[in-house]
Amino acid sequence: MSKLFGGLATGGLQIRIDLAGTPESHPDRIKYIRHRPSWKVRKNVFLALKNRQLQDGPQQPQPYGIMSKQDQPQHPMVYSDDHDTEGEVTLAMPPGKKLDHMGVQIRFFGRIDMEAGAHEGRPHYDFVSLSKELLPPGALFDKRTIPFNFRGVEKIHESYHGRNVAVKYIIQVAVARQWLPPITQEHEVIVQRTGIPPEVNDPIKMEVGIEDCLHIEFEYERRCYHLRDVIQGQINFLLVRIKIKHMELAVIRRETSGEGVAAAASMGGGGGATAGKSDPNIVTETQTLLKYEIMDGAPVKGELIPVRLFLRGIPADITPTYHAENNRFAVRYFLNLVLVDEEDRRYFKQQEIILWRKELG
Incomplete structure (x- = not known):
């Protein structure tokens, strides 16, 4: 899975987040799903049967244009709660461009997000938060790919996308800049937790x-x-x-x-x-x-x-x-x-x- 980001306000910087693993390499811990989870009831129950063909494999990224749609999987994936979150972050600048930065950080956090107006006091709560440094202060000239991993993180809740509340696991990359807001990009990791049959299940x-x-x-x-x-x-x-x-x-x-x-x-x-x-x-x-x-x-x-x-x-x-x-x-x-x-x-x-x-x- 990948996420891309770029624009004039970022000096042309594009950020790509790739998570390691596929359902083929980890069949017990990663699965394809046909669409992102939602709280809505589908009016057309046969809509999920359309476009069932999954992507055979990732396309090779272009030297700079990593925003190519063909380079992104068509279907999202879900990960088990015991699967280690790891992958690569790619930072790409246009040819001839330069970006001075104050360091690049990556953060993994789990959040309960309550978006309804009644929850103005505390709209979200982070129940897990970890961060690591990807790059020290310096300059970006072309393209750099940096591996990352968050191993052994306990994911106590399953991802949930409700009407007024959501549980999300987020990978966030932040490129700090002097005198300017950081350039950030986020990618959600959809987590599912399997249970065990209840010991007592009376009629x-x-x-x-x-x-x-x-x-x-x-x-x-x-x-x-x-x-x-x-x-x-x-x-x-x-x-x-x-x-x-x-x-x-x-x-x-x-x-x-x-x-x-x-x-x-x-x-x-x-x-x-x-x-x-x-x-x-x-x-x-x-x-x-x-x-x-x-x-x-x-x-x-x-x-x-x-x-x-x-x-x-x-x-x-x-x-x-x-x-x-x-x-x-x-x-x-x-x-x-x-x-x-x-x-x-x-x-x-x-x-x-x-x-x-x-x-x-």
Whole structure:
């Protein structure tokens, strides 16, 4: 992966950051992904199938023009949390140009970035930060390539790109100049953490209803699922005295962010973005990732409705569940069962599920 930078304000300096390793050289620690992670729900679920051909290999850079698009991979890569971050930094000047500098530094940091307006007090928090010197003060004349490495860095969080909060690992190169702001370039390293199967994964059994009108029992096989799992269960109608028109099942993601989020994460939230009533610095964003109809028409007593939902078919980038990370954000997932009667009254019940990552990608 590489990032390029250049312009008149930089004296023509171009900076390129190349990370070492590919999925071919490290198949267990690096994987290609089709697009950069996002919180948005994709309207066209088949969009990810376009342009599936991955780049066969990097092109040779031109002597100076390292901004060639053909020289950049078409698909981003994700790295495991135990993969060492290392690579090369290339500094290139146009022929005949010179740049005096006060030293070149490279920095690797992990950041929780909260961009919502409610987080004005402290918009970001760095939970890891390391820096090294690449070059002492001097001058740049042509092109220089300097290797770097940050080995053994503990990456305690997985990369996350949410609506109001993001977790990012950044490589930043800074060329210091006298009397002028430094020339900087950043490149994000997307990190994923694989988990282990939970030791206890009991089925979910619940009974809900309205007295003398409706009584249903629903059951899901497990409470914890990996990101490519299949949710299976069934719904049993024990008592039906209202006219049901149809029934829907939705997958909901609830993102809570702000200082002191541990208490707020356990509270319910409505649709859209809302500020916490007890703490205005807490913001909750609720998204419906997928909704589909699992029953059409009025059920009868004793009828069983099967449930089968493929998490891989959700048109969004789902992530593992986050439990109040650094007391700054939490991400939780819910199954929302909705029954609609003939008068368009809605009866619903939510049940939280725990998601974890089984493999990279």
